[in-house]
Amino acid sequence: MNNAALANGESCERLMHESNSGNTVLATGNFPLKEDDLNFVEVARIMDKELESDENEVIDEYLKDSMSMHTSEPPIPYNDPELKRESLRKSEIDSGEEKKSLAEIARKQKSTKSLLATNNTQLCGPRWKGKGFSLIARDNPMSNIVKQLQNSLMKASISGKLSGSNVILPARSDQSNLLDRACFGRPISTLDRETTWFQLGPEEAFYLVHSLKCLSISDPESGLAFDHDQLWKIIDSSTNENFLNMYAAYAHLRSKNWVVRPGIQYGVDFVAYRHHPALVHSEYAVLVFGEDGLRPRLREWADLQGTLRVSGSVAKALLVITIKWNCPLSFPICLEQCSIEERVMERWIPQRNRDGSSQV
Incomplete structure (x- = not known):
């Protein structure tokens, strides 16, 4: 073997x-x-x-x-009263034990539901999707996969094409495999069977260009590659959100080897995974704020509670990232001198948070 x-x-x-x-x-x-x-x-x-x-x-x-x-028990003779009485006695005992067993199961289920309801913000932690998946993640660190992708793209000198705020990237089979394993972009269906095309989001594309320095992006009309400053201005002007804050938060989480994916389905900016989404569920729902306070999210109590309830119902902790700029907003110096504040938000529950008692 x-x-x-x-x-x-x-x-x-x-x-x-x-x-x-x-x-x-x-x-x-x-x-x-x-x-x-x-x-x-x-x-x-x-x-x-x-x-x-x-x-x-x-x-x-x-x-x-x-x-x-x-169905395997033989029928009781109808004309034998002793056997009938013994059968009835056994059935009553079995029925009582079954009721006790069902009551115990119901009590445990109720206790479990109560625990989840009062501790939904404490569910943060790796929730693997299958047996042995934690070992797969341990043997394949995300940092090593990203490093392999970086080396592969640098050797191939691949250039992506700018399409609005997104980037279209051609990839060979080995590069497509690494992009999928490192969770960058998503494949696009085309008629070209030899080349796989990937669509990268603005944060993903700029991270490969600026942080990993393994990708170049060119103008689809002229074919000339953009420098970092030109690419920054083009993407920033074509996105609705403040790209500076979004990219700083994305690069911060990626530098800590978190897999960062869009979080629009949960009403947040990003969701953060400990490893590949095929192996583990995401642990954090991420909202990004700048120090200017111009973003309208979480300004009202109802919005904060609603966001916490949504993230808690899908077993995710709400992570609020605040970007503080310690210099004028000029690229790329601002990225090197900014400070990032992480804060995990929890929902206030009277039964658990009341002073002096755990119950009302």
Whole structure:
């Protein structure tokens, strides 16, 4: 048996065997996949499907056992009063035990719901989507994946095309794989089968250009590459939000190896993941503010409470990032001298926050 690792090898328990050609393959249903063609994102999706299949098999087996338990007992003779009395006594005992068991389950469910309701802001932490996914993330640090992407783009000297405030980027299969694993942009469906096209958001594109220095962006009409100052002004003028604050917050979280994705579906600016979204749920819903206080978010108590309720209901902590500029707003000096304040907001709950007692 070949002991070669499958993406993270040691953390993925899989049935491996040798094919006729001598290549190690992964047995997954009717589709054997070559080991070299898989990355940890695909492994995570395969594992998720297998876990779901195993759960369905367990449920089916349980239902079969339950049916056999109820149908395997012989019928009680109608004309034997002693057996009838004994059967009734046993059924009463079983019924009482079943009621106690159901009451205990209901009590535990109620306790769990109460705990979630009163501690929804304390759910911050990694929530992995499957068994063993934490090991996959440990064996594939996001910092290493971003470094591989940086080296690949630098060697290829790829140039993206500016389209409004977004950037369209052509990528080969290996670069497309790294962009997906590092969570930059999203693939676009085209008729070109040899090249995969990615659409990068303004913060993602400028992070690759300015922070990682592995990408150039050119004018689609003239074909000339923009310098950093020109690109900054063009993107800033084409976005609705203050791009300076948004990029500073995005780069701050990325520098700490968080995966940052748009958070429009939760009514926030970003959502932050500990690793790839295929492996783990996001932990933070992020709102970005500048020190000028011109943004209308969270100015009213109802807006603050509503945002906290939404983030808490999806098991995310609300992270408010405030950008403080310690110099005139001139690029790029301002990015090097700004200070960033992080604050986790919690919803005030009387049962938990009242002084002197945990209950009303």
